[in-house]
Each structure stands twice: as C-alpha cells, then as structure tokens.
Amino acid sequence: MNKTAQIELIVNGEKYFENVPVRMNLADFLRNKLGLTGTHVGCEHGVCGACTIFLDGVTARSCLTLAVQADETEITTIEGYETDKNASDLIKNFHKRNALQCGYCTPGMLASSIEYIEQGNPPDRKKVKEHISGNYCRCTGYQAIVDAICTTIQERQSR
Amino acid sequence: MKAPDFSYEKPTTISDVLALLANNELECQLLAGGQSLMPMMNFRMASPGTLVDISNVSELSGINERDETIEIGAMVRYRELELSEIIKAHCPLVAMVLPYVAHAAIRNRGTIGGSIGLSDPAAELPAVLLVLDGKIEITSEKGIRLEPARTFFKGIYETSCEPDELITKIILPKKHLKQKFGFHEIARRHGDYAMAGVCIAQDIDLKVRVAFFGVADRAVRSIAVEKLLSGNSDLSEQLIKDAQNALNDIEFEGDMNAGPEAKQHIAKVVLERALKEMKNE
Ligand SMILES: Cc1cc2nc3c(=O)[nH]c(=O)nc-3n(C[C@H](O)[C@H](O)[C@H](O)COP(=O)(O)OP(=O)(O)OC[C@H]3O[C@@H](n4cnc5c(N)ncnc54)[C@H](O)[C@@H]3O)c2cc1C
Ligand code: FES
Ligand code: FES
Numbered sequence: 169m170n171k172t173a174q175i176e177l178i179v180n181g182e183k184y185f186e187n188v189p190v191r192m193n194l195a196d197f198l199r200n201k202l203g204l205t206g207t208h209v210g211c212e213h214g215v216c217g218a219c220t221i222f223l224d225g226v227t228a229r230s231c232l233t234l235a236v237q238a239d240e241t242e243i244t245t246i247e248g249y250e251t252d253k254n255a256s257d258l259i260k261n262f263h264k265r266n267a268l269q270c271g272y273c274t275p276g277m278l279a280s281s282i283e284y285i286e287q288g289n290p291p292d293r294k295k296v297k298e299h300i301s302g303n304y305c306r307c308t309g310y311q312a313i314v315d316a317i318c319t320t321i322q323e324r325q326s327r
Numbered sequence: 328m329k330a331p332d333f334s335y336e337k338p339t340t341i342s343d344v345l346a347l348l349a350n351n352e353l354e355c356q357l358l359a360g361g362q363s364l365m366p367m368m369n370f371r372m373a374s375p376g377t378l379v380d381i382s383n384v385s386e387l388s389g390i391n392e393r394d395e396t397i398e399i400g401a402m403v404r405y406r407e408l409e410l411s412e413i414i415k416a417h418c419p420l421v422a423m424v425l426p427y428v429a430h431a432a433i434r435n436r437g438t439i440g441g442s443i444g445l446s447d448p449a450a451e452l453p454a455v456l457l458v459l460d461g462k463i464e465i466t467s468e469k470g471i472r473l474e475p476a477r478t479f480f481k482g483i484y485e486t487s488c489e490p491d492e493l494i495t496k497i498i499l500p501k502k503h504l505k506q507k508f509g510f511h512e513i514a515r516r517h518g519d520y521a522m523a524g525v526c527i528a529q530d531i532d533l534k535v536r537v538a539f540f541g542v543a544d545r546a547v548r549s550i551a552v553e554k555l556l557s558g559n560s561d562l563s564e565q566l567i568k569d570a571q572n573a574l575n576d577i578e579f580e581g582d583m584n585a586g587p588e589a590k591q592h593i594a595k596v597v598l599e600r601a602l603k604e605m606k607n608e
Binding site for chain 1: 328330331332333334335336337358361362365366369370378380382406426429430431432433435436516517518
C-alpha cells in the first residue's frame, strides 16, 4: 500500500525533498508544506484558474495535480515570477492598469498571462481573451487585465 | 473538497499496468492527465482503491504516421496534438476542435486517451472519432483488440473498455485530398464544455458523416441529416434548412445548461453555422 511517497522537485529554483500523502494535491503541498501561499485555491475542480502554476514550463492546475505527480518536475509559482520568469514589467502593468482589485485571481491570471506572452503571441485582444478564458476574475471585468497583457507585449516589442 | 484516500502506483510498462488492472482486489483506476478524474475524486464521485498513474509509460506516447493512418498514443496530451505538424497535415478536424477543448492549462495536461476513455457526452474528440471512423486500440492481459469508434461509446461515462483493459492507441485515417470538414460549438465560456456542438466530414464521394456532442448521453451521429446531405456538392441555403429540419432522429437529453428542446434548437444552430462555414471555405 503506497499511501505516502517521497518526492523530489524544484520549486522557484530551490530543491525540495519531501514525504507527502499521495492524496495531497499540489496546491495544498505548495501552500501548507512549503508555505508558498501565493498560490490560491478557489474551486478545486479546475474551473476557476486561481491555482494555476507552471509545471515543467507550461501552466497547470495545481488543484488537479497530485503532489506525487510533481515528483522530478520543476515548478514556478507567483513567488518566482519576478525573478524566474522576468515578469516584473507585466506585474507593473497589472498595477498601473488596476488589473486586480481583491487579488484572489491574480496568481493564476499572471501564470496564464506569462504563458501567453512567452509563446510569442501578438497583442491581439481576442486571442488574449481566449488564452485567459480559464481564469475567472470576479472584480475587474477583465478589460484591464487584457490591457496589461497587450501593453506588456507592445513595450517588449518596441524595446 | 479533497480526494478520498487511495494507494498510488506509477508503473513504467504496459505489462505492469495490465498486471495491476487484472488484480480485482486493488480496485484500480487509471490516472492519465487527471483533468477529469481529479475533479471527480475531489467531488467524491470517484473513489478508486489504487490510482495507476500511466504518465511514465513511454509506450503510450508518440504520434506516428503510417501509410493510411495516424496512430496517437493514449498518453499524448492535447498540447502535443496542438503543436504537431503531423496532426495539422493529416487530421485537420482534430486541429480544428483542439482550441475549443477546455482551457490552455487543462490542455497542457489532459490526454486523448483520457478523453476517449471518459466518454463525456459534451467532449469534442469522441464526435471527431465518430465522423472520421476512427479506431481505438485496447489492450489487456488477454490480448489486443481494435474497436471502431461507432461501437465504443455506450453512454454517459460508459464505453466498451472493461476495468482490466487499457486504451493504448487512437487510430485515425489520414485526410484524403478533397475531403472537407466542418465544426461548430456553442459554450457559455470559451473552453468550457459545449452546450451543443457538431463535427462534419464530407468524403471525396460526397458521403457525409455528422456527429453531435453535448446533446445526448454520448456523442451521436444523425443518420437522417447524413442522408440528406450526402451526394450534394453544393451546400445551398435550402439544403442547409432541410438538414436542420431533418434533425429529429436523436434522443435529445437536457443537462444543467438546457432542456431537451433547447438542446435540439442549439444543435440546429450549430449545424447551420458549421455547414455555412464549410460552404464559404
Ligand atoms: C474546467 C474544465 C473544462 C473542460 N472542458 C472540456 C471541453 O470543453 N471538452 C473536453 O473534451 N474536455 C473538457 N475537459 C476535460 C478534459 O478534456 C480532460 O482532460 C479529459 O476529459 C480527460 O483526460 P485526462 O487525460 O485528464 O484523463 P483523466 O482525468 O486522467 O482520466 C479520465 C478517465 O479516463 C480513464 N482513462 C484515462 N486514460 C485511460 C486509458 N489509457 N485507457 C482507459 N481508460 C483511461 C480514467 O481512468 C478516467 O476514468 C474539461 C476539464 C475541465 C477541468
Ligand atoms: S482551485 Fe484549481 S482551478 Fe479552481
Ligand atoms: S481581482 Fe478579485 S477576482 Fe480578480
């Protein structure tokens, strides 16, 4: 009976060895075991997007991933976006455009935004909306978030 | 909520997976991308005794081109399909539907084997397999069998795949020259499961196959609509209207989005839009 497991992973550049119950999801692992509470948990069934993080370079729902599944992977969470993802300009633009109010959706919203920008996509509002369609925001009405993403892409292009 | 307690195994070969599945006492359930199974476990709709994680089984990976077909390993994730040049060139209908299958973060993890193995009535890929006449390779300790899509899907979350069996491959015919495809769906939010959707394939001999999803207990073909459309090279306004009117051979079922009558209405709307898009291509 394998009810616990030893896992080894890299989170925001730091190596961790941990013993976890196999039923523990990655969101709870990050928040409760590692104390990285920047990752938020909303619905726990994949719909709201608040728990979105990077797993081996692509976005994933940490509520739909078990911590054991993250064995031998590399994770980046909001605590690492400024340094590991060079996203300080995006974060500044979120601030400038008021692309957050309560901030609950922001960790996941930033993950999806960073992925859109990293994939070399254009500052096209329709495409941006499709890419962030899996992230709910109950405060901003989304327009400011789309603005912040498009502005960041335009600024990077003109640099 | 959180998932109930279970044991976890991560075999690396198909034969090890099959040995686990063959042991009834373990009450195994396969874990592929987890994008449907994890929510079901968090909701306590599923409570497997042993979770068999198949993501490390390298024999289940890869998209391979054969003479007449494309073979897709069960563990191939949607994201890999989206990026695949082979899929773009030979399975354009798959490429058309992928952007509508869930959201980017879910497509990064979800797999083709998981979608087919689950048989969600509102999923796109089962309907794609129906109109392309795809096949499913199923393996157990008894051997390997090939099941055509048209007999594989049985009902809501019900397929012909037995508890001791593993889907190992999805096999799709390559596109022929002059073959045409159509697709349209309506969802409340881009990437969510559709309220209704349709996939259409028109062969060189003008034979047409039409399958709907999100409207019944599984993906279903409308033979009445297929008969009406087959043999016509011109998708005229009148023909499209007639096709809409012919759409009453499906047992429409409601869900949390809409009742059966509304489902039938939305199915007619997506049919019209998909056919018009095919006409204007
Ligand atoms: C918010 C949200 C929106 C979504 N929207 C859509 C959508 O619009 N369209 C859509 O199609 N899907 C949608 N999905 C579901 C998603 O596509 C799932 O990824 C997919 O249905 C299951 O694939 P998986 O690899 O994650 O499978 P898992 O969740 O790991 O498994 C699903 C089921 O299939 C079985 N299974 C897995 N692999 C095999 C195999 N090789 N052989 C036999 N059985 C197997 C499992 O035991 C389980 O019962 C959505 C999911 C979420 C959370
Ligand atoms: S908490 Fe993971 S998607 Fe809502
Ligand atoms: S800022 Fe409150 S949910 Fe988005």
